[in-house]
Amino acid sequence: MCVAVPMKVIEVDDVNCVAEIDGVRKTICVMTLDDVKPGDYVMAHAGFAIAKVDPATADETLRLMREIVESEERDR
Amino acid sequence: MRYIEEFRDGKLAAKLEQDLVREAARLARAITLMEVCGTHTMSIYRHGLRSMFPENVKMVSGPGCPVCVTPVGYVDMAIELARTPGVIITTFGDMMRVPGTSSALQKERGAGKDVRVVYTALDALTVAANNKNNEVVFLGVGFETTAPSIASTIIMAKKLGITNFSVLCAHKVMPEPMEALTSGQLKLDGYMCPAHVSAIIGEEGYRPIAGKYGVPCVITGFEPLDILRGVIMLVRQVADGRAEVENEYNRVVLPEGNRKAQAILADVFVKSSAVWRGLGPIPDSGLAIAPKYEAYDAAKKFGIVEPPSRENPACVCGEILKGLKGPQDCPLFGKACVPENPIGACMVSSEGTCAAHYRYGAGALAHA
Ligand code: SF4
Numbered sequence: 480m481c482v483a484v485p486m487k488v489i490e491v492d493d494v495n496c497v498a499e500i501d502g503v504r505k506t507i508c509v510m511t512l513d514d515v516k517p518g519d520y521v522m523a524h525a526g527f528a529i530a531k532v533d534p535a536t537a538d539e540t541l542r543l544m545r546e547i548v549e550s551e552e553r554d555r
Numbered sequence: 556m557r558y559i560e561e562f563r564d565g566k567l568a569a570k571l572e573q574d575l576v577r578e579a580a581r582l583a584r585a586i587t588l589m590e591v592c593g594t595h596t597m598s599i600y601r602h603g604l605r606s607m608f609p610e611n612v613k614m615v616s617g618p619g620c621p622v623c624v625t626p627v628g629y630v631d632m633a634i635e636l637a638r639t640p641g642v643i644i645t646t647f648g649d650m651m652r653v654p655g656t657s658s659a660l661q662k663e664r665g666a667g668k669d670v671r672v673v674y675t676a677l678d679a680l681t682v683a684a685n686n687k688n689n690e691v692v693f694l695g696v697g698f699e700t701t702a703p704s705i706a707s708t709i710i711m712a713k714k715l716g717i718t719n720f721s722v723l724c725a726h727k728v729m730p731e732p733m734e735a736l737t738s739g740q741l742k743l744d745g746y747m748c749p750a751h752v753s754a755i756i757g758e759e760g761y762r763p764i765a766g767k768y769g770v771p772c773v774i775t776g777f778e779p780l781d782i783l784r785g786v787i788m789l790v791r792q793v794a795d796g797r798a799e800v801e802n803e804y805n806r807v808v809l810p811e812g813n814r815k816a817q818a819i820l821a822d823v824f825v826k827s828s829a830v831w832r833g834l835g836p837i838p839d840s841g842l843a844i845a846p847k848y849e850a851y852d853a854a855k856k857f858g859i860v861e862p863p864s865r866e867n868p869a870c871v872c873g874e875i876l877k878g879l880k881g882p883q884d885c886p887l888f889g890k891a892c893v894p895e896n897p898i899g900a901c902m903v904s905s906e907g908t909c910a911a912h913y914r915y916g917a918g919a920l921a922h923a
């Protein structure tokens with residue numbers, strides 16, 4: 480029930496934003512989140528933005544995972 | 556979004572599995588971890604992750620789906636309201652098939668009652684605005700992930716002066732039942748904390764569980780790589796003899812959570828005791844509508860109280876939600892109780908343990 484999806488914010492007004500995933504656009508309420516800007520990624524749950532997604536951290540996480548993998552490959 | 560693809564990378568998963576095996580080899584004994592969130596349960600089944608867990612790392616499912624823990628009495632109240640002339644019931648789709656004592660919302664709709672599925676709580680408010688001569692009741696169930704959206708809708712209703720809207724409120728919070736389970740029958744060695752509940756509450760709520768009870772907590776995302784990393788982090792804590800709150804899902808969950816949503820929750824709700832299906836009443840584990848907004852409290856507005864009700868005595872949902880039993884221990888599983896005709900809540904929600912087990916089979920449960 481609480482499955483949330485990451486969406487890219489296209490435009491914002493006071494209570495809503497238009498956000499996009501896989502080319503599908505939806506109106507998402509942003510009352511529950513502070514300063515949402517176009518270009519941000521948000522987690523949308525039941526029509527509300529509940530959190531921002533930090534793409535930099537996501538990249539970093541993946542980079543670290545790959546690094547661990549590669550260092551192990553070297554160790555072996 | 557491309558991160559979803561990448562967090563499912565099979566090659567990385569295979570490597571993480573090796574890491575997990577290495578960490579698990581450091582354990583002095585077999586351990587039991589609990590994923591409290593139904594979405595984790597579902598993801599673990601769907602991606603066959605249980606088969607990747609080493610023999611000495613057992614993962615059990617907890618009470619993490621609001622649909623699964625909604626007591627029969629609440630469904631009965633909703634049905635009573637649906638049968639009240641002039642009332643339109645609005646709800647998230649998951650609640651439609653949850654069995655009450657003698658009916659379910661879906662049956663009521665079939666019998667001509669006005670029960671409507673909405674995608675967001677704000678849609679329920681729109682129904683109210685468009686049906687001024689009716690009373691529109693929204694069924695407010697859900698944890699910290701969902702509760703802020705219902706709270707926002709109540710704030711919005713007040714702002715717009717919509718008076719024919721109210722919420723039958725059964726919202727619940729997650730850390731309290733986790734604490735209750737920690738001191739229960741099951742000896743737990745670690746919690747995989749729910750991803751999106753944590754996006755709201757942050758790390759703070761789990762501190763007592765790690766501090767007071769010495770049970771490691773790792774906030775974990777829902778993608779397969781997230782889950783594998785979460786398990787590795789938990790196993791590592793146990794092997795090191797640590798019990799801390801760690802955050803695997805820091806691309807979404809901030810240490811302080813979502814402050815704005817927390818403020819909205821604190822404005823609209825007050826903590827209350829709540830009944831959990833299978834777990835019974837737990838103090839401070841529920842959210843009730845604050846006196847300031849009581850005009851939007853459907854139970855007060857219509858003067859209804861939870862009727863005495865009973866669950867099917869053969870259903871072992873309660874034990875399942877406590878991590879003590881699995882679906883295979885239930886005599887009704889797959890026979891009298893199937894997703895098309897659920898007897899207990901664990902079979903209703905697609906995130907319920909019985910439904911996941913039914914759909915993805917026993918193979919995925921090899922180590923459970
Ligand atoms: S995400 Fe929320 S609703 Fe979904 S299973 Fe987890 S706690 Fe339950």
Ligand code: SF4
Pocket residue numbers: 869870871872875882885886887888889892893897898899900901902903909
């Ligand atoms: S199989 Fe059905 S009756 Fe048995 S525990 Fe699961 S939900 Fe309850």
